[in-house]
Amino acid sequence: MASFATFYTTWNDQLHHLLRQLCSAPKPPTTQDHLHHLSHLVDKVLSHYSEYYRVKAAVVERDVLEVFAAPWASSLEKSLHWIAGWRPTTVFHLVYTESSILFESHIVDILRGMRTGDLGDLSPSQFRRVSELQCETVKEENAITDELSEWQHSIGDLMGTFTEVDQMIGRLASVVQKADDLRLRTLKKVVNLLTPQQAVEFLIAAAELQFGIREWGMNQDGQRTF
Template identity: 50%
Template sequence: MSFQRFYETWFDQLKEIIRQLSQVPRPATSDQHRELHQQLVQKAVSHIYEYYRVKSLAAKNDILSVYSAPWSTSLERSLHWIAGWRPTTAFHLIYTESSILFESHIIDILRGLRYGDLGDLSPEQLARDSASEILGLMGDIEGKMEKLVEILEKADKLRMKTIENLVELLTPQQAIEFLIASAHLQFGIRRWGINHDRQRETT
């Protein structure tokens, strides 16, 4: 199977996983719900890991194809950093979602109510130095562009490590919301990219 065909199947499976994540009870009100949260978060992370595993194999066979990413739209490719998403994007997404939810809950928060979502990120969670660690690793990668396969593998490991660090940092409910938000961003960019490419083809 070509990587392009794998990606199309993988992308459809991601949509199904996100649908499952979107349907879980939130907040968790029982041990069963909490266990379900953890299982689905792990399922999503494992699915992402599988993408990078297969991508690594494809890169060893045809590194230039992986960098050019013909399975992506022109919009997606314009946003790429070393053949994928920029790791700091995940932190921007967390902070944005947290701010939106915090503002929407501000009255309840002042009353002492908590929802356990990304709007309830604690100072301790926000103070974790994951972002600094990721930025440091990015600088290390950008100085070694001569070995494309090695660079790609390091970049993808960094992307995976970013997700793992964030999921570890967040509660299961917050991790679900992060995974849903990041997938919706990915879906939206792809949808816009497909529409844009179609318009270019007809003009």
């Protein structure tokens, strides 16, 4: 499992590098080349997240309990986890929050009929599709939560044989894999609903939130006395 901790550190460093590329990209894009560049950056970031879940899936199969323990994460990060990772519906809260902040900052221009093209300028069609996706995601999220709850209740029925324990651990690994699949699918679907400029802004906000929580959590862990 130490190898995954090493992978996570490297993966996190690479995400920092990608964040710098996202932040330095022209917004709004002024040429077709700039637009292609934004799309390419978005694809790179999504591929980076896909790689994380590909490696994590192998670890889940090998030792799902260690994934729940998440020794590579801060105490704060672990306190926010839903089934060994972030809650998929967090994506929608982030979209709405960023959209609201940018809308308020550009409200005068928007009222004058000027289009900013950023997350504060989501079209009615985009809002509708995001809302529909949110409802679908909530249903899937609740179903996975129920499956975990059933697993937790059934753990008391174990007779203590190795076969039964292995089966229970296998069921838990399946729950985590479903949760991770929903996390990645939700991220990709939301990005696909956005323009390249909006997708870049969303991915910047998501990465900054992730880094902010991690940094604050690590600082708190470092100050804690036992």
